Amino acid sequence: MGGGRKRGRTQRRHFKQGRDNVWKHNPQRPPASAAGEGGEGREGNPSWQPFATENPAFEEYYKEQQTIPKEEWDDFMSMLRKPLPATFRINASCQFFQDICSQLENDFRKSLETEVSDEHEEDAIRPLPWYPGNLAWHLNFSRMELRRNQALESFHEFLKQENEVGNITRQEAVSMVPPLFLNVQPDHHILDMCAAPGSKTFQLLEMIHQSTKPGLLPNALVVANDVDVQRCNLLIHQTKRMCTANLIVTNHEAQNFPGCNLAKFCSEMCTDESKLQRLEFDRVLCDVPCSGDGTVRKAPDMWRKWNAGMGNGLHRLQVEIAMRGMGLLNVGGRMVYSTCSMNPVENEAVVAEILRRCGDSVELLDVSNELPELARRPGLTTWKVRDRGSWFGVHEDVPCYRKDVISPSMFPSGKGSKDNRMVSSSVEVNTNVVDADMKDSTDIGEGEQETKIAIDDSNNSDNPNTEGRAKVDCESGEAKDSYKKLDSTSIRTEHSDYPLHRCMRIVPHDQNSGAFFIAVLHKLSPLNENQVVEVIKSEHGNLKDRTEKLEEDLGSGKVSSEETILHQQVVDGTNVLDGEQNGDMDNKSSKDKGSNDSKVIVNEAENGQAGTRDRRRRPQNQGRWRGVDPVIFFKDEVTIRSIVSFYGIKDSFPLEGHLVTRNPDASHVKRIYYVSKSVQDVLDLNIKVGERLKITSLGLKIFERQSSKDGSPCTFRLSSEGLPLLLPYITKQILYASAIDFQHLLQYRTIKFPDFVDAKFGEEASALLPGCCVLVLREGHQDIGSIAMDPSAIAIVCWKGKTNLCVMVSPLDGKELLERISLRFGLEVPKADGPKQEIDGSDEQPDCATETDDQECLPQSKASDMEISDVKEVE
Incomplete structure (x- = not known):
């Protein structure tokens, strides 16, 4: 992990696998074959029980926060208990964009009308009104219904196939919102800080390619980052469907994303102004790890796992990531901060802390005039913090032994108590060093990067022992009376002075969606580094003073060693120099030990051995990141x-x-x-x-x-991914086929030269040099000289052997292309299991199926090992 510093448990433990689809894999759910209409599945399996879509702590928490008006509460909870409708987005830069739109409007939209089951929904399938260009579509079916309803089978197959080839992306509707508020332009450098699983990154790539003329590369750039190497593989798999030359995928902690400033590494500045001298970004997408309670409709297991401690444990990390993003942002640039959580501690509190640290250098934008058809609610200006079963409205009311865990930045004012700048007068003795509200908690955050919290605690937030703990005066060591919990109706509250109403909170019952939070920030000037440093130094100074005092008291026997451990964990978890956020992270924080060392650290932390390992990083050899x-x-x-x-x-x-x-x-x-x-x-x-x-x-x-028995003059063949970019510039090894021959070649994959319908085409193919060639579809009587220059031309990579021509596209791409060709030209769509031609065994026959994702760069885990059907919409 970056910098070799210790981290809090929340920051050390990261998901190593994607979120499990609990709707699909529920062990209590009846088999698909046994679950029919009229509850037959329940009768066949008496032990089957649905997920318990309730959590009293969840309801109590959000009623107290008043995120939803009382008169809407029943509608809100009723919607949360319904499965999430499926949604998807069309890739407007794909070759068959118009064909797909036409197929949705004219075919599926009509054929699915009879399947509408929700009396509140008029259409089975409709475009989302707030998404530009009718590119995003809402289905009146959940993902489970798509899988299990026989009448939807053909449409489900269509979605899976088009998603896999990159023509559409299956993604939750509210997850599509943050990139839209970035206002991406064709020449922007964009950073996606927590990018996995990659749906938002793919959306950003769509935007920059859609704004460029077909056949040309945009000047824009997308850097997609994720902390976990295995999730980077998922990110790579998702974005490879775009076939772009404008993407870089990196593997760093988002809060420690390295700065690249040439001035700090060269004695003299480069005189060539056209060369990049400092890596900064015009747009930053900061979709941070979060508790993920806005995804309960998609991941109902969240009902069981949710508790108030999850948001508290992530707050500090969220602030660090957002501040690093703001430091990497160009002056005049825009950053979108977002979560799939409804918790104000993870949302408004983080935004307020960003504004507090950055001062006049950053403003919170009012974007109410953008996407006017998107239903949204203003952000909150007041909220409370729940800790160990108690509610607090101001940081002063937090017990002194918890002030290091419940930080001032979690509250609307962001101010601590007056005595917070000195050693606290009393400390409550507590041998349970972990927040009781975090028992058995697992953070299923969206942020395209998910953080797992799995902290064991024998107590819960309602444990009566919480009220009965003894307090010890730090000066005298004498026990005092136990403190009483503050009644939530009588606690003091405060309001934020920042215009947090400009933030957006999307709630499920407004437009039948999930929940999301979005804030749009604009950088007006370079960050006042001195101001940021003073804020951090003040916080760290308080921790240092309290640490020294605790050490003295420990030596004198006034406090227990367990309490010192608690305090040290807090100090370790906040040891980040935010003063560097406007510049480059130092060498220590930007180096990475590699995924293997990270796993060792995590394992040691989980086993309670974190303090026994020397965490100083060994210097990396230049250009040799491990793995x-x-x-x-x-x-x-x-x-x-x-x-x-x-x-x-x-x-x-x-x-x-x-x-x-x-x-x-x-x-x-x-x-x-x-x-x-x-x-x-x-x-x-x-x-x-x-x-x-x-x-x-x-x-x-x-x-x-590509090796060849016949000895091709060129040892490298063309790649299907790069062919659209290179096609207008190729003048040799190129053939032009009629629609019928093109269809036959895709259907049979290998055809001997005399067997083509067009005999002249067969002669031209046999006259080519052995090796790789390009086959272009000739539509009607098109002039051959203009076909290859047309960026919309349909072409595939083939291999010319001694006696035949063999296609070199994957079976999935070939199947999708075959269907598109057949529909466009009114040809009969061939059956899946058609006869195949005999092939001369002496010819070189490259196996098209071996053209898989490149994993040279990430040998530790392969994207191809994943179940492709599970790689679809995972946000």
Whole structure:
């Protein structure tokens, strides 16, 4: 973990797997075959019981916070107990965008009308009115209904197939909102701080490509970061469907995302103003780890796991991540802070703390005129904090032994008690060092990065012993009377002076969705670093004073060792220099031990052995992040000339400086990637500053090594992902097929030259050099010279053998393309199990199915090992 510093339990423990779909895998749910209409499944399985969609602590908490008016409470709770409708988004930059829109409007929308089951819903499927361009669609069916309703089977298959090839993305509706408020422009550098599983990152990539002319690369850049290496694999799998050269995936703690400032690493500044000298971003998406109680409709197991301590435990981490994002933001830039939680401690309190630390350098924007059809509620200006079964409205009322856990920033004013700047006069003795409100808690946060809290405690928030603990005066060591819990109706409250009503809270019953919180922040000027440092020094100074006093009292026997452990955990959990947020994180905090060491630290922390390990980081060798292959610019002139000559690539296509690989041995390179100019500039900067970015994936796979028995003149074949980018610049090894021959080739995958319908086409194919070639669909009597220059041209990669032509696209992509071709030209859609042609065994027959995701950079876990059906919408 970054910097080698100790962390609180909440920050040390991260999910290593995606969220389990408890609707799908409920062990008490009857088998699909036994669950029919009229409750047949229940009769067949008497032990089956539905999830208990209630939690008294949850209802008490949010009634007290008054996030929902009393007259709406029943509607609110009723909606939370209903399964979440399925939603998806169309990729407007995909090749078949218009075809998909037409199919939804003219085919599925009509055929699904008879399946409407909700009396409140008029349409079975409809576009979301607030999403621009009718690109997002709402279904009147839950994900479980889509899986189990036979009448929806064809539509469900359509969704799965189009999602896997990247034409649509299955994503929760409210999760689509934060990127829309970033106001992304075609030349923006964008940072997604907690990006996994990647649906929002994919949405950002759609935006930058949609704003660029087809066939051209945008000037924009997206850097998608996640703390966990395995979740980075999921992120890579999701974003590879976009086939973009404008993405970099990194693996860092978001709160310690490294700064790349050339001025700090070079004695003289680079004189070339066109070169990037400091890595800053025009837009930052800060979708932080959260308690995730806004997802109860999708993850009903949250009802059982939720408690008030989850939000309290994440607050400090959320502030750190948001402050780091603000430090990386350009002046004039916009940052969106969001969570899928309804808890004001994770929402308004964090936003208020950002404004408090940044002063006049940052403003909270009023975006009420943007997306006017989106139903939203204003943010709260007053709230309370619950700790150990008690409610507190001001930090002064928090017991002194809990003031290090319940920080002033959790309250509306953000101010601590007057004696908080000195040693507290009394400390309550408590051998239970863990918050009782965090018993058996598991944070299922969205943030595209999820944090797991699993803290054992034998007490609960209603334990009567909470009121009966003895208090010890820190000066005399004498016991005092136990304090009484404050009644929530009589506690003091305070209001925030910041315009928090400009924040947005989306509640489920307003538009049949999940819950979400969004705040849009604008950076007006460089952060006042001195002001930020003073705030942090003040907080750390208080902790230091109390630590020294506790150590003295421990030596004199006035307080217990357990209480000192509690205090030390708090100190360790807040030991972050936020004063660096406006600049670059130092070398210590930006280095990473690698995923293996991180796992060891986590395991030791869980086993109570965290203090026995030397956490000082060993310096990393430049460019050698453990477990991740380096990024190398590919400069093998012989290979590049061979590729250019074989495919006749025009000089107008820029290759120099745009080709990278992950293998430092040029003679054994398997894949070559293409990066945009914006990514190239970041890579140049990263090399100059000592490769501080831990890059797990980047670029667009454009060439791949392919061996051949017949000895092809070129050892590298074209990649299907990179073909659309390269197609307008290829002049050799290219064929133009009629719709019927194109369909037959996709259907049978290998056809001998004499067997093509167009005999002339078969002769042209046989005349090509052996090896890789491109097959372009010729529509009608199109002029061949203009087809390849058309960015909407349909083309696939093939292999020309001695006697036949073989397609080199994955079976899934081939199936989807075959259906599109058949529908567009009115051809009969072939059956799935059609006859196959005999193939000459002497020809080189590359197995198309082996063209899988590249995992050179992440050997520890493979995206291909995941069940593809579970990689869909996971937010």
